[in-house]
Amino acid sequence: xxxxxxxxxxxxxxxxxxxxxxxxxxxxxxxxxxxxxxxxxxxxxxxxxxxxxxxxxxxxxxxxxxxxxxxxxxxxxxxxxxxxxxxxxxxxxxxxxxxxxxxxxxxxxxxxxxx
Numbered sequence: 001x002x003x004x005x006x007x008x009x010x011x012x013x014x015x016x017x018x019x020x021x022x023x024x025x026x027x028x029x030x031x032x033x034x035x036x037x038x039x040x041x042x043x044x045x046x047x048x049x050x051x052x053x054x055x056x057x058x059x060x061x062x063x064x065x066x067x068x069x070x071x072x073x074x075x076x077x078x079x080x081x082x083x084x085x086x087x088x089x090x091x092x093x094x095x096x097x098x099x100x101x102x103x104x105x106x107x108x109x110x111x112x113x114x115x
Contacts, residue, residue, distance in 0.1 A: 032097065036068035038106055043099035047106050049073075050114060054087045064093060064106070073106040074098070083113060090114040 032038040032047045041047070051066030053073075064073045073093060085091060095108040 034068040035064060035066045035071040038097060039069065039071045039104050041097045041104075043097055045097040046094075047096055048092065048094050049106070050090065050092045052087055052089065053085055053091060061105075071104070071106055073108050075108045075111060079108065079111055083111065085111075085113070 030045060032041045032045055033049070035049060035051065038045075038047045038049060049064060049066060049071075051064055053062045054065045054070070055063040057063065057072070060074050060076055062073050062075060063070050073095070075093075090113070092112045092114055093106070093108045094110045094112075095106050098105045098107045
């Protein structure tokens with residue numbers, strides 16, 4: 001009986017090993033780095049934008065601008081952490097593309113000031 005149990009345990013461990021396999025090497029960098037790229041990216045594409053917040057649209061929505069154009073971003077109030085930003089302040093925004101029925105919007109996960 002113990003031999004059957006031991007054999008079953010070993011067999012189940014060996015058979016589950018492929019479930020833990022995954023590719024860990026370098027891959028395609030599919031981050032959108034500019035407003036133009038973000039505006040044309042697919043839903044859920046990671047975004048890292050550096051530029052300026054030039055206008056507040058209300059309801060946590062802003063217009064972000066870089067040298068390639070403008071894109072609408074959504075920044076939760078909790079992310080501001082007492083950060084003060086003007087249209088002259090350079091920021092880096094990280095988040096992902098949110099392709100909604102009314103158009104592309106970038107949902108921001110973090111905001112950093114650039115000196």
